[in-house]
Amino acid sequence: MTNEELYLAVALNGWKGNIERADKTFSGLSDQEVLNEIAPGKNRLIYLWGHLTATHDAMLPLLGIGQRLHPEFDVAFISNPDKTQAGIPSVELVRKAWKEVNGKLFEGFASLSAADWLKKHGAVSEEDFVKEPLRNRLAILLSRTNHLAYHLGQTALRPK
Amino acid sequence: MTNEELYLAVALNGWKGNIERADKTFSGLSDQEVLNEIAPGKNRLIYLWGHLTATHDAMLPLLGIGQRLHPEFDVAFISNPDKTQAGIPSVELVRKAWKEVNGKLFEGFASLSAADWLKKHGAVSEEDFVKEPLRNRLAILLSRTNHLAYHLGQTALRPK
Numbered sequence: 001m002t003n004e005e006l007y008l009a010v011a012l013n014g015w016k017g018n019i020e021r022a023d024k025t026f027s028g029l030s031d032q033e034v035l036n037e038i039a040p041g042k043n044r045l046i047y048l049w050g051h052l053t054a055t056h057d058a059m060l061p062l063l064g065i066g067q068r069l070h071p072e073f074d075v076a077f078i079s080n081p082d083k084t085q086a087g088i089p090s091v092e093l094v095r096k097a098w099k100e101v102n103g104k105l106f107e108g109f110a111s112l113s114a115a116d117w118l119k120k121h122g123a124v125s126e127e128d129f130v131k132e133p134l135r136n137r138l139a140i141l142l143s144r145t146n147h148l149a150y151h152l153g154q155t156a157l158r159p160k
Numbered sequence: 161m162t163n164e165e166l167y168l169a170v171a172l173n174g175w176k177g178n179i180e181r182a183d184k185t186f187s188g189l190s191d192q193e194v195l196n197e198i199a200p201g202k203n204r205l206i207y208l209w210g211h212l213t214a215t216h217d218a219m220l221p222l223l224g225i226g227q228r229l230h231p232e233f234d235v236a237f238i239s240n241p242d243k244t245q246a247g248i249p250s251v252e253l254v255r256k257a258w259k260e261v262n263g264k265l266f267e268g269f270a271s272l273s274a275a276d277w278l279k280k281h282g283a284v285s286e287e288d289f290v291k292e293p294l295r296n297r298l299a300i301l302l303s304r305t306n307h308l309a310y311h312l313g314q315t316a317l318r319p320k
Contacts, residue, residue: 001293006278007167010294014302039199039317118166133161134170142174142302149306153313157199
């Protein structure tokens with residue numbers, strides 16, 4: 001492996017470890033438990049799960065992997081706080097979308113070379129990228145790994 | 161910048177962003193607030209702050225930067241749960257150690273080249289490292305960035 005490939009392998013390991021941890025946490029919840037708040041008055045587990053799914057879904061175009069699969073998740077899980085929307089996707093739909101989105105990301109990751117990860121991500125212009133070369137796909141991977149850890153820390157506080 | 165330097169720069173950015181976020185959260189707390197639990201019955205903020213400080217302190221030898229500065233933090237903040245130790249370091253001591261430890265890490269980071277980060281970390285043998293080359297210093301940096309995010313997610317739930 002070249003040095004840049006080693007760098008990438010460590011970064012991908014971090015993502016994978018967090019996804020496995022999240023899988024274990026969320027898939028172990030009953031349909032009832034998923035409606036529990038992580039702490040009194042705070043977000044429900046289903047909100048965090050849907051929020052992570054929508055965030056990962058948005059990585060597809062950012063990384064040039066493909067179109068979003070579930071843009072309709074944003075109203076329920078990104079643009080509005082928990083417990084403000086009359087209808088949100090069911091636990092079943094969230095569970096299915098979570099698997100589907102992360103599966104699609106893993107497939108896409110496999111097709112990117114270490115140099116590809118240093119290309120600009122989908123939300124930065126060519127012009128800005130010349131000035132700010134760290135706004136690349138790798139930055140998306142690391143910040144979303146971080147984002148996942150942030151919410152995993154919260155789910156760890158749930159009533160058990 | 162070479163590709164491996166770009167990889168490193170993105171990784172260091174992630175660390176720096178989280179440290180700044182933690183600085184802002186913890187330094188904004190009064191001596192009284194720091195004794196609050198993040199949620200009813202959960203860890204106190206001072207415990208998380210001390211826990212992060214001790215974890216970062218342990219990075220010094222892991223990354224070959226130097227000896228630990230505060231190994232005495234482990235009894236209070238790593239090896240035992242919160243609220244089980246009669247005497248723990250004061251808020252003042254934690255605040256001082258947090259700055260000192262992170263300052264020392266930043267200095268050390270500046271002296272490591274992109275290739276240095278791919279060398280083995282301090283808790284893996286030469287023999288094991290040959291078989292598992294991803295157990296390098298970069299893996300420590302990314303996993304500790306992740307660990308910091310995990311607990312930042314929890315501090316965000318504190319009563320405000």
